[in-house]
Amino acid sequence: MTAAGPLRPDLARELIDRATKAAARRAKRVRNQLDAVQLGQDRHAEHADTKVLRRVLAEHDWPGHRLVGIEAARAAWSLALHADDDADFQRAATTLLERAVQAGDARVQHWAHLFDRTLVNSGRPQEFGTQQLLTTNGVELCPVRAPGSLDQRRATVGLSPIATGLEKVRLRCAQDHQVGDCSTVVLAEVA
Template identity: 40%
Template structure:
C-alpha cells in the first residue's frame, strides 16, 4: 500500500526515527517470537510463562517506539513489517488504552490510504472485545482465551477455537485483503523461527 507515512508521535516529538531495514527486522523478529510462544509456528504447545514475558517485552518496546517515533507504517518499514507491528499491538491485551491509541493512529492512516483496512478492522474488534462491547466486524473468537489468565480478550486463541461473533466476517471486502497479508506474514515469521 502506498501513501504517506503513518505515524504521529507524542506532542513535541519529531516524526522521524528508526525506519527501513533495521526497524523492519526488529518488528519481524518480535512478531516471530510472539507467534513462537503461542505455538503457531511449529505446532508446539504454548509456553504460557514465556508468552507473558514476550508480550510484556513487546508491549514495552512498541509503546516506547510509538511514543518516540510514531506508528511504524508501510511507508517506513514495508508492508510485512507494518503487519508485524499490527500483530504486536493486536496482542498487547494487557494495555487496552495503548491498543485504543494505536487504533486511532491506524484509523488516521487508513483515512489517508496508508494503512490497509483489515488492520483497522481486526484491531477495532480486539479493542471492543477487550472493553466487553460488541465487535463491529466479528473477527475475534468468542471463546475464552487459551493463554495465560488475563492474556487477552476472547479471540486470542488459535484459529478454530470457537465461533466468531459475526457470521459474515469472512464475506466482507477487507477479508480479501487480510487473508493474503496474514498468510505472507505467517510464512515470513515461520522462516525466522
C-alpha cells in the first residue's frame, strides 16, 4: 500500500461493504433472529460473497494490503473464513493468503485462522486453536493437534496463549449473545 492509499479503492469498498453486511447477517443468525425466508436470503448472499471473492482471487491473487488496504484485506479474510459451504475455495484462498503473508502483504494471524478453519471443516484437528464452538454449554475449543505444544505454535504466528484467546472469545460471546439461545456455530478469534 502506498501513502496515497490502496491501488484498488473500488475493490476495497466492495470487500468492506460485503464483509460488513455478512457480519451483520451472521450476528442475526447466531441470535436466531432470522426467519426461514431471511435464512434463505442469507445463504444466497453468502454464496454471492464467495463468488465475488473467487473472482477477486482469480484476477488479483490474494487482495492484500497494497492492493486494497489493511481494512479491506481483513474484509477479504473474513469472507474467505466464512465460506464454509465451499471447502475447495476455502483451501485455495488459504494457499493464496499464505503466499501474501510470505510476501509481507497480509497478516499471518489471518492465515492461521483460515488454515485452522479449513482443517476443522475437513474434520481434522486444528493447529493454532483459533476455532471454537458456541454451544448451549458455552464456548468450547474445536479439537487441536498436539495440545501440549499449542501455545508454542500460537506464538509463532503472533497469537496470544490459548487461555487468553479463549477468554476473549468468551467475553465477546457474553456481550454479543445469549449463549443458551444459540444453536451450535463455529467461532474464530478476532484477528
